[in-house]
Amino acid sequence: MSPIIKRKGERFTLPSKYLLLILTILCTGMMLVTFGTDVFNRPLNTVVGYVIVPFQRGISKMGGWLSNRSEELVQIRTLLDENARLREEIAALTEENTLLQQDKYELNRMRELVALDEQYGAYNKVGARIIGRDSGNWYSSFIIDKGEEDGLAVDMNVIAGGGLVGRVTSVGPNWARVTSIISDNVNVSAMTLSTEDNLTVSGDLKLMVDNCITFRQLVDSQNKVVEGDKVVTSDISDKYLPNILIGYINTINRDNNNLTKSGLITPAVDFEHLSEVLVITDLKQTIVEE
Amino acid sequence: MLRKVVVTLLVLTCFILQCSVFIGLAFAGIIPNLMIILTSSFGFMRGEKEGLVIGFFCGLLSDIFFGGFLGFYALVLMYIGYLNGKFSRIFYPEDIKLPIALIITSDLSYGILCYCLMFLLRGRLHFSHYFTHVILPEALYTIVITIFLYPAVLWINNKLEAIEKRRAKKFV
Numbered sequence: 508m509s510p511i512i513k514r515k516g517e518r519f520t521l522p523s524k525y526l527l528l529i530l531t532i533l534c535t536g537m538m539l540v541t542f543g544t545d546v547f548n549r550p551l552n553t554v555v556g557y558v559i560v561p562f563q564r565g566i567s568k569m570g571g572w573l574s575n576r577s578e579e580l581v582q583i584r585t586l587l588d589e590n591a592r593l594r595e596e597i598a599a600l601t602e603e604n605t606l607l608q609q610d611k612y613e614l615n616r617m618r619e620l621v622a623l624d625e626q627y628g629a630y631n632k633v634g635a636r637i638i639g640r641d642s643g644n645w646y647s648s649f650i651i652d653k654g655e656e657d658g659l660a661v662d663m664n665v666i667a668g669g670g671l672v673g674r675v676t677s678v679g680p681n682w683a684r685v686t687s688i689i690s691d692n693v694n695v696s697a698m699t700l701s702t703e704d705n706l707t708v709s710g711d712l713k714l715m716v717d718n719c720i721t722f723r724q725l726v727d728s729q730n731k732v733v734e735g736d737k738v739v740t741s742d743i744s745d746k747y748l749p750n751i752l753i754g755y756i757n758t759i760n761r762d763n764n765n766l767t768k769s770g771l772i773t774p775a776v777d778f779e780h781l782s783e784v785l786v787i788t789d790l791k792q793t794i795v796e797e
Numbered sequence: 798m799l800r801k802v803v804v805t806l807l808v809l810t811c812f813i814l815q816c817s818v819f820i821g822l823a824f825a826g827i828i829p830n831l832m833i834i835l836t837s838s839f840g841f842m843r844g845e846k847e848g849l850v851i852g853f854f855c856g857l858l859s860d861i862f863f864g865g866f867l868g869f870y871a872l873v874l875m876y877i878g879y880l881n882g883k884f885s886r887i888f889y890p891e892d893i894k895l896p897i898a899l900i901i902t903s904d905l906s907y908g909i910l911c912y913c914l915m916f917l918l919r920g921r922l923h924f925s926h927y928f929t930h931v932i933l934p935e936a937l938y939t940i941v942i943t944i945f946l947y948p949a950v951l952w953i954n955n956k957l958e959a960i961e962k963r964r965a966k967k968f969v
Contacts, residue, residue, distance in 0.1 A: 534872040536868075555858070562809075570818065639817050642815045643830075643859065644931050712931070716930075
């Protein structure tokens with residue numbers, strides 16, 4: 508007799524292997540559907556937004572308070588030493604400052620010449636606090652406490668401390684997921700600021716511990732790009748706004764094909780100690796295909 | 798009913814802890830996998846069905862927040878829960894060796910599966926590096942957490958079973 512046929516007087520229970528089969532089909536279906544569209548994302552994001560995000564917010568607030576207290580105690584001792592050292596430094600810096608003032612006039616004049624806007628002053632930004640990190644060890648993404656209600660949308664760029672952090676990949680009503688550029692599955696189209704050569708920056712799990720990311724496909728036929736050059740997001744990227752600082756070139760290697768170069772970049776953002784980020788609410792303008 | 802509420806709360810608590818508190822306790826950037834502990838311990842304590850349902854919801858939660866698309870982690874954890882349920886026939890609450898062995902096997906196979914499906918398919922071939930730097934540390938850290946978390950889960954399960962037995966007696 509088949510196990511799913513209901514016997515008289517017995518409560519109907521579905522055998523586990525059938526349940527496994529049904530849920531497997533459901534999962535596969537969901538994967539296929541969400542691969543292309545985001546039909547399920549909206550209702551699910553809303554539900555978990557109201558169930559989980561308040562707790563995460565509370566815990567992260569408490570955690571922040573605790574780590575601040577413990578840091579304060581540790582710091583008092585070091586602060587005394589640091590104070591003495593800093594006084595000496597002030598003297599040196601005031602001298603340097605006067606020199607830099609002179610440079611600044613020169614820089615302003617140069618900027619006018621290049622007609623380069625002040626870096627990201629023109630974009631509208633929203634500040635957000637990080638309330639949760641990726642629960643796995645494979646990718647690097649985190650959850651922030653602002654969502655659709657604060658005007659966030661998928662693909663908005665996220666910056667912190669003057670550098671690119673990543674972009675928003677999923678939004679709920681009161682939360683959003685940011686996938687950072689050091690995540691293994693992320694590629695960013697970038698260019699070197701000095702020579703405007705295009706390159707592709709990609710995250711790498713192997714280098715995540717060292718706080719490094721890799722770049723590939725740098726066509727630098729004139730060998731002008733050197734270590735320490737600034738790398739910014741390129742104009743041709745369809746997700747990232749142009750001219751956001753990504754980092755500085757750390758090492759350059761010539762590829763085996765002798766045409767392109769690859770190497771390492773040190774990101775401008777310290778991804779280890781990130782607690783607040785800025786979300787740029789302007790989206791990259793794209794041509795809508797009809 | 799009571800069981801459903803308690804287990805739901807347990808899953809939510811563990812998930813929230815994993816993506817907030819445990820980030821602060823990470824060793825070399827590696828965090829333990831509480832979802833695996835919950836899924837496999839309910840699997841071998843309660844059988845295939847409960848294991849697979851809990852695995853499904855644990856995975857779905859990770860999918861919604863951190864997955865690229867829905868269903869991947871849900872599928873993986875569901876099968877882990879189901880396979881752990883196969884061992885419920887030889888499980889005795891007094892014995893700690895079987896749970897530890899099952900959880901470490903589950904976490905290792907979860908890591909290897911994740912590597913194969915998410916990294917190997919994208920041409921990241923250095924398995925030995927990922928094994929020694931991600932999969933193995935995660936499994937070891939998970940085992941350390943298991944030593945503390947598993948007795949708590951076992952205690953909750955025993956309490957629930959006692960309450961269920963008492964209720965069943967009342968109806969007889």
